[in-house]
Amino acid sequence: MNTHSSFLRAALRHGVLLAGVAVVLLPFAWMIATSLKPDAEIFISEIRWWPQTLHVVENYSQAFTRAPLARFLLNGVIVTVSIFALQVLVALPAAYALAKLRFRGREALFALVLLCLLIPPHAIAVPLFLLFHHLGILDSYAALIVPWVISVFGIFLMRQFFMTVPDDLIDAARMDGMSEFAIVWRVMLPTAIPAITAFGIFSVIAHWNDYFWPLIALNSEQYYTPPLGVISFRNQEAGTSYGPLMAAATVIIAPLVVAFLVAQRRFIEGIAFTGLK
Template sequence: MRRTWWIYLIGVLGLVAVAAPFLWMVLGSFKTQGELLRVPPTWWPQDATTQNYNDLFSKANFPRYFVNSTLVALVVTAGNLTFCSMIGYALAKLRFKGRNALFVLVMATLMIPGMVTFVPLFVLVTNAGLANSYPGLILPFLVSPFGVFLMRQFFLGLPDDLMDAGRVDGSGELGIFARIMLPLTRPALATLGILTFLGSWNNFLWPLVIAQTEDKYTLPVALALYSTGQNAQNYGLLMAGAVVVVLPVLVMFLAFQRHVTKGIAITGLK
């Protein structure tokens, strides 16, 4: 019993270290530029202001970036849920030529850095006339090897008897997938959905190269360009921008965290 208190102390200090930068961000977003530059810095805002958020939503075009990020993330998530569960089922439960080769190929691409594909991808998408467009932002991410792996692992755990029962009842193979097996994967779909949404929301390199005008920026692109461009010294605006980027995923993660940690346990991947 005696040694538990200091274990909790270390644990709490760790939590403080993790949380402090986030608190610093939220509190900073309500400070004036003058207060942000004060030495020594203030912890609590002395004269709290929402000016930074006003600027974000009027001078800067953050509502548009927010809509862009949301739209891209939703479509990418829908695509992954649909296509990854389809191929995941085929890889786990159907017998066809080349199945193992296909699986190995998909797994091998998990290792490929985004840097390797983005230049030819940029050439391809540009030549297809899709640069600076929503399809250009979305199409390359509609499927992911991670999603295929996660769905395959989950389908492997479902009993084959269900499929056989469906066949006896005269269902077609696609009917068995859509009506019998797919509804059973709801936990895996929840995990894949939340992880894909978070990944898309935070994605940076591809939107950075393919979104060329402000009206197509996603939130991370806008924040990064603001922070390195002419607004680099506008600390309050950047803090408020970081809040707008981070807060939705924090809320979403806290609401669905069970699915996230379970997904990591299923696949060992994040």
């Protein structure tokens, strides 16, 4: 009886999980299916997952010819990699100080970090825009990168991970004559690779998919990031080209999927805060 009940509970859990997966993946499956269809089959009333006439070459070639999609992808790489590198450069020393150093006001400073987590980026968009306007750095890579150099989420995540690192390891490094900055980069950094990978996935996905801030900060198409670049497929006179648009969206999402699959094991380790074994 207990075995039968356990089987039913397991089947129910897996059924709920599979239903949730289907709901999440359904839009992506429809996006890919649409990217394979000609316009005549996109607007038919019936639901048809596989097209009668494949339009793969036409849609994906138009995705790169109707708009400078390669340039948008390059901009996305430049912006996301620069943001992540600078965030790690700031977050690691800050997290180490909050986790392992003893100084007056440390807990209050950490409470301030937690408070900053509650502030949505949209709330400071207008002050940032005015500041960058006065500095003259709007419509540039700097306008896309500078606002996100300090990541309070990154500091919080790294701090929680560093709390799992034994103090004996740091004491041994100090006895060897290493400075605090040397400890951060030569001792703490190698141990924090799982947490950095987990944070990297969050950071890259957030800034690769960011549409709100680039829309405000940019005017020139040469700096467009991938999400902002998809508006190039919208034409008020001829209408939206959904086939190339869905092909472009598929190309834009593909690097994120590949990056997550490659870093999946480290991502799970970082979230679980396994630390040193």
